[in-house]
Amino acid sequence: MVVQDDIHDYGPLMDKTPAVRVLLVNDKRTAQLAIHGCYQITGSLTNIVDQGQDLRRCAISISNGGINIGNKHYNHNELRIVSQQSGGIEVNSVRYRGEIRILQQLNDKLSVIEETDIESFIDGVLGSEMPQSWNEDALRAQAVTARTYAMYKKKIRRDDVYHLDMLELAYRGIANESGRLTQIVQDTKGIVMVYNWNIFPAYFHSTCGGHTEDVRHVFGKDSIPPLSGVACNYCSDSKHSSWSTDISKSAIEKKLQEANVYISNISTVMAVNPGAGNHGSRVEIASANGSKEMNANDFRLMIGPNNLLSTSFQAKNNGKSITFTGKGWGHGVGLCQYGAQSMAEKGFKWAEILKYYYPKIELVRVY
Numbered sequence: 001m002v003v004q005d006d007i008h009d010y011g012p013l014m015d016k017t018p019a020v021r022v023l024l025v026n027d028k029r030t031a032q033l034a035i036h037g038c039y040q041i042t043g044s045l046t047n048i049v050d051q052g053q054d055l056r057r058c059a060i061s062i063s064n065g066g067i068n069i070g071n072k073h074y075n076h077n078e079l080r081i082v083s084q085q086s087g088g089i090e091v092n093s094v095r096y097r098g099e100i101r102i103l104q105q106l107n108d109k110l111s112v113i114e115e116t117d118i119e120s121f122i123d124g125v126l127g128s129e130m131p132q133s134w135n136e137d138a139l140r141a142q143a144v145t146a147r148t149y150a151m152y153k154k155k156i157r158r159d160d161v162y163h164l165d166m167l168e169l170a171y172r173g174i175a176n177e178s179g180r181l182t183q184i185v186q187d188t189k190g191i192v193m194v195y196n197w198n199i200f201p202a203y204f205h206s207t208c209g210g211h212t213e214d215v216r217h218v219f220g221k222d223s224i225p226p227l228s229g230v231a232c233n234y235c236s237d238s239k240h241s242s243w244s245t246d247i248s249k250s251a252i253e254k255k256l257q258e259a260n261v262y263i264s265n266i267s268t269v270m271a272v273n274p275g276a277g278n279h280g281s282r283v284e285i286a287s288a289n290g291s292k293e294m295n296a297n298d299f300r301l302m303i304g305p306n307n308l309l310s311t312s313f314q315a316k317n318n319g320k321s322i323t324f325t326g327k328g329w330g331h332g333v334g335l336c337q338y339g340a341q342s343m344a345e346k347g348f349k350w351a352e353i354l355k356y357y358y359p360k361i362e363l364v365r366v367y
C-alpha cells in the first residue's frame with residue numbers, strides 16, 4: 001500500500017467494494033458468446049435452467065419471447081451466466097471475468113451486461129487507457145482518475161449498483177490486465193478525488209498540447225476549479241503534441257451525414273472561440289449552401305476521435321480534401337496523460353500529479 005498522509009476518509013466507509021454493471025452489448029440483434037470452464041445459467045429468478053462445461057463460440061439472439069444461445073432456446077427474458085473459471089466468459093471475442101446477464105429488449109434485440117466490482121473494472125480500464133509500461137505513478141494517477149469518473153457516473157437505484165456504459169471508459173475485460181497493473185490499482189484502492197466533498201466527472205485525455213481546457217468551454221458544463229484548465233509544460237514530448245492529417249471532403253460529409261448533419265460542397269472548416277489551450281469550442285463549416293456552426297468536440301467525435309485528434313487545429317482547403325494541422329489528442333479537459341507520464345518520470349508522485357491537473361481537490365478513501 002502506498003501511504004499518503006493527505007488522504008482522508010469520506011464519511012463512513014462502504015463496507016465492501018461497490019458492484020458495477022458494465023453494458024457490453026447495447027440493444028443489438030445478436031452477439032457472440034463462448035464460455036470456458038464449468039458454468040451455470042439461471043433465469044430471472046434463481047432457478048438453474050442449464051449447466052455444463054465449455055460452450056463453444058456461438059450466436060445469441062432473441063425469438064419467440066425467449067433467449068437463444070446457439071441452437072438452444074430458453075423461455076426467459078433474462079439469463080444470468082456464471083463461469084467458475086476466472087476470465088471464463090467471452091463476449092464478441094473479449095474475455096470477461098465470470099458473470100454476465102443477457103437481457104431481452106424490445107423488437108427482438110438484446111443487451112449484455114457484465115456484473116463485476118469497481119476495482120476489477122478499473123483494473124481492466126487501466127490497461128486499456130494507458131500503456132502498461134508507463135511509470136507507476138502515472139498509472140496510479142490514471143487509476144484514481146478512472147475510479148473517480150466511474151463513481152461519478154453511478155446511477156443510484158434501489159440496488160445501489162453502479163451502472164456504466166463501456167463506451168464511457170475504454171474497457172476490454174481482462175484482455176489488458178497484468179499482475180503489475182492489478183498491484184497499481186490496489187495501491188490506490190477505494191481512493192477518489194472530491195471537490196467540496198463532491199465527486200466530480202474527472203475527465204482525462206491523451207495530450208493537451210500546452211494547456212488543459214475549462215470544462216465549460218468544451219462540454220458547456222458548469223466550471224469548477226478542478227476542471228478549469230492548467231498550463232501543462234509536460235506533454236511536449238508526446239508523439240501527439242503536433243500533427244497534420246488530410247481528410248477528404250467526401251469522407252467528412254459522409255461522417256456528418258451519419259450523424260444527421262447534411263452539408264455538401266464543403267469549402268472550409270474553422271475552429272472558433274479558442275480556449276486557453278487553443279481548442280476551439282465551436283466549428284464553422286462553410287459550404288456552397290452557406291455555413292453551419294456546431295460544438296467543436298461533437299464535430300470531432302462525428303469525424304472520429306482518432307481521425308481528427310483534437311479541436312486545436314487549423315484547416316486548409318486542398319480541393320478534394322482538407323488538411324488539418326493541430327496540437328494534442330483528445331478533448332483537453334482534466335488529466336493530460338502524456339503530461340502525467342512526464343511528471344512521474346521527473347519524480348512527482350501520483351497525488352501530486354492529480355493535484356496539479358485537478359486544482360483544489362482532496363483525495364478521499366470511500367471504501
Ligand SMILES: [Zn+2]
Nearest residue numbers: 208232235336
Ligand atoms: Zn499536456
